[in-house]
Amino acid sequence: MKRYRNLAGHSGVVAYDIGPEAIAVKFASGEVYDYTYRATGRDRVETMKALAGAGRGLATFIARHVRDEYERRR
Numbered sequence: 525m526k527r528y529r530n531l532a533g534h535s536g537v538v539a540y541d542i543g544p545e546a547i548a549v550k551f552a553s554g555e556v557y558d559y560t561y562r563a564t565g566r567d568r569v570e571t572m573k574a575l576a577g578a579g580r581g582l583a584t585f586i587a588r589h590v591r592d593e594y595e596r597r598r
Contacts, residue, residue, distance in 0.1 A: 525550055529579025537583045540576040546595070547572050549582065556598050559586075563595040 525539035525548070539550040546560040547569055559569055568590055575582040 525556075526576075528576065528582065531578075531580040535583045537576075537586075540582070542573050542576065545569070547576060549576075549586070551583075558595040558598070559590065559593070560595040564590055564593045568593075 525541045527539050528535065528537045530537070536552050537549055538552050541548040545562075545566075546558060548556055548558050549572070550556045559572060561569055564572075572582060572585060572590070575585055
């Protein structure tokens with residue numbers, strides 16, 4: 525997984541992994557959530573990919589727009 529840059533300095537996201545139709549997000553708790561086109565929606569997954577790359581806003585976006593719409597938690 526790639527380390528999340530966390531430019532705001534207070535994110536609960538620590539790392540992520542981008543796939544063709546998904547993004548896996550690791551939180552400070554150690555849990556990893558898989559967000560997929562099928563479960564989360566293409567537009568939201570693509571937004572999450574962009575935010576992950578920018579290093580800012582990913583945890584907030586998840587909290588506000590995605591919540592429990594993930595494929596699986598591991």
